Amino acid sequence: MPLPPEDDALVGGALVEGALDPRGGRSANVTLRDVAKAAGVHYSTASRALSGDPTPRVSALTAERVRRVAEQLGYRPHMGARGLRKGRTGIIGVVVADLGNSFIAQVIRGIENALEPHGLMAVIAETQDEPARFEHVLEHLASRRVDALITSSARLGDVEMLTTFAKREAPVVLVVRNLPDSGLPCVHADDRRGGELVAGYLAELGHRTLAQLRGPQDMLPFIDRGEGFEARAAELDVQVVDLDESASAPSYEEGQRLMVHLLAGRTPKPTAIFAHNDPMAMGALDVLVRSGLNVPSDVSIVGFNDNDFTDHVEPPLSTIRIHGYEMGRRAGDLAFRLVEDGQTSAPNVVIPPLLIPRSSTRRHG
Secondary structure (H helix, E strand, O other): OOOOOOOOOEEOOEEOOOOEOOOOOEOOOOOHHHHHHHHOOOHHHHHHHHHOOOOOOOOHHHHHHHHHHHHHHOOOOOHHHHHHHHOOOOEEEEEEOOOOOHHHHHHHHHHHHHHHHHOOEEEEEEOOOOHHHHHHHHHHHHHOOOOEEEEOOOOHHHHHHHHHHHHHOOOEEEEOOOOHHHOOOEEEEOHHHHHHHHHHHHHHOOOOEEEEEOOOOOOHHHHHHHHHHHHHHHHOOOEEEOOOOOOOOOOHHHHHHHHHHHHOOOOOOOOEEEEOOHHHHHHHHHHHHHOOOOOOOOOEEEOOEOOOOOOOOOOOOEEEEOOHHHHHHHHHHHHHHHHHHOOOOOOOEEEOOEEEOOOOOOOOO
16 A cells, blocks of 8 residues: 555555654654564564564565564664574674775775665774773773674784684674785785885886885785885986885874984985875975975885875875775675675685876976
8 A cells, every 4th residue: 555645654545553742743762563464464574574684584574564664653673682693783883994095094994985884883993003902992892792793904913813813702803904814805905006106106207226115024915016116226227225224103203303313424325215104204204305406306216005185295106006995894794794604714805006197296307
């Protein structure tokens, strides 16, 4: 029977008690039994129709009628009760290293937009890249009985901690930082290819003496970026000035520190620099300007990630774009599939990098 447009509470010829509050709005207490009564079906039929699970016991026509009735009555399912029936909480733990990093904000947005259509909510925690804090966060999420964990905080030393969580608590999806020896599924960029792109681009601009500001060497993306950069430079017979240390964290401050170290008596002087992420590149740029050097006339600089601010600095920063939102969206989709299928592993997803030339680089010579 079609629903009368003039009265949402009148369904199938019956006025649902409690469907409207005394002020004329929808009641917050519409129950599943109200929906079943209004749709003219049994309570269990209404439950199956609204569960989202396909079943031959409820026809498509009946399921559509029940959903339409539920929408018009303003019915909202009790997510806690639904989760108990399925043995789930509807919560996905998302653990990141630095909420202040605009690239990570893109990743989080992608995750949330992937989870929301499935009725899943992300609970976000920050480790500040501290191993002890990471361990504490995982313990807290385990106590919340999250359905899955997505993390961009993994260091090489975290393999045992994360694989144990995956075995005992819930599926784990890595994003941004991969752990190849863990067997955990990961959505990450082709960081090695990104490093190769930087070296090839700088060589094409005529730079023959390069340097790189390395990120932490217990995080695989920075290892891969450095190896790709050096391998491509060697193929092109381009010299890479050795800097005998790397950053302790992929931060603006560490970019400053390494740039000061690089300028302190290094010979020969590099004409172009590859910083392993954009915050480090920004720190290096600050030091170069304060040292009286012009970017890019005296030295070119390239970052990595394409953070939101890279095209708003002076000069706008050349960088490698790795599509943080897409990485987050794919990680969210992957986590959902693992929860639905009851699996703990899946194939990795590799996102190709893209070189974004801007004004911080120029032709040399």
